[in-house]
Amino acid sequence: MTVFSSWIKIKVAVLGSEGVGKSALIVRFLTRRFIGEYASSSECIYRKRMSIDGRQHNLELYDPCSQPCEGKSTLNEQIHWADGFVVIYDISDRSSFLTAKAIVHLIRELHLGGSKRDTDSVIFLVGNKQDLCHMREVDREEGQKLASECRCQFYELSAAEHYQEVVLMFSKIVRNASLGGKAKERRRRPSGSKSMAKLINNVFGKRRKSV
Numbered sequence: 376m377t378v379f380s381s382w383i384k385i386k387v388a389v390l391g392s393e394g395v396g397k398s399a400l401i402v403r404f405l406t407r408r409f410i411g412e413y414a415s416s417s418e419c420i421y422r423k424r425m426s427i428d429g430r431q432h433n434l435e436l437y438d439p440c441s442q443p444c445e446g447k448s449t450l451n452e453q454i455h456w457a458d459g460f461v462v463i464y465d466i467s468d469r470s471s472f473l474t475a476k477a478i479v480h481l482i483r484e485l486h487l488g489g490s491k492r493d494t495d496s497v498i499f500l501v502g503n504k505q506d507l508c509h510m511r512e513v514d515r516e517e518g519q520k521l522a523s524e525c526r527c528q529f530y531e532l533s534a535a536e537h538y539q540e541v542v543l544m545f546s547k548i549v550r551n552a553s554l555g556g557k558a559k560e561r562r563r564r565p566s567g568s569k570s571m572a573k574l575i576n577n578v579f580g581k582r583r584k585s586v
């Protein structure tokens with residue numbers, strides 16, 4: 376967390392395996408819309424100003440790119456950069472849950488071993504695509520168990536069907552990161568920054584796919 380005059384800067388990395396809905400959740404949060412297919416060939420950081428509990432926050436949301444791309448940051452770099460983490464899996468894809476589990480363990484490990492204190496790391500574990508519960512491969516209880524073992528907050532959501540819940544989840548992680556974050560030094564951050572204009576280009580620049 377970095378404080379610039381009255382603005383508090385919060386950096387949140389949205390992590391998870393390919394196709395779990397990272398971009399869909401971010402786009403839902405930023406634009407209210409669910410976009411079936413999102414064109415993105417590079418990692419990027421979205422910025423949003425938010426007022427929470429009367430305090431102004433400059434949120435930076437990092438959306439990684441699953442494809443190989445130029446200047447791609449490593450997972451370790453992403454973890455060192457962020458104040459908070461939204462780790463996503465797809466409830467209809469067990470392998471994505473195993474990846475999320477590995478990511479959560481890595482965050483805990485790196486934050487324990489590094490300069491950040493363990494209490495600084497704010498992790499939200501999110502089972503996305505709740506609308507696909509007829510194809511469910513990961514029980515809600517499994518997600519809850521992993522979250523409580525690793526001291527994460529747990530959510531099951533659907534980027535396709537939920538808006539308020541998605542906004543609440545992102546608002547809560549900003550609030551928690553702002554209360555719990557202690558690291559004030561500038562850390563190396565993943566390359567790539569994206570404006571709302573670029574986001575809109577991506578949103579409208581690709582054919583939609585029905586879900």
Ligand SMILES: Nc1nc2c(ncn2[C@@H]2O[C@H](COP(=O)(O)OP(=O)(O)OP(=O)(O)O)[C@@H](O)[C@H]2O)c(=O)[nH]1
Nearest residue numbers: 393394395396397398399411441504533534535586
């Ligand atoms: N049914 C359903 N489909 C979803 C949901 N969220 C995302 N999807 C679909 O899942 C696919 C992948 O979504 P993305 O947002 O591109 O996933 P991602 O994690 O950003 O993917 P990468 O950038 O490739 O890592 C797309 O076809 C989305 O339409 C959801 O809540 N429900």
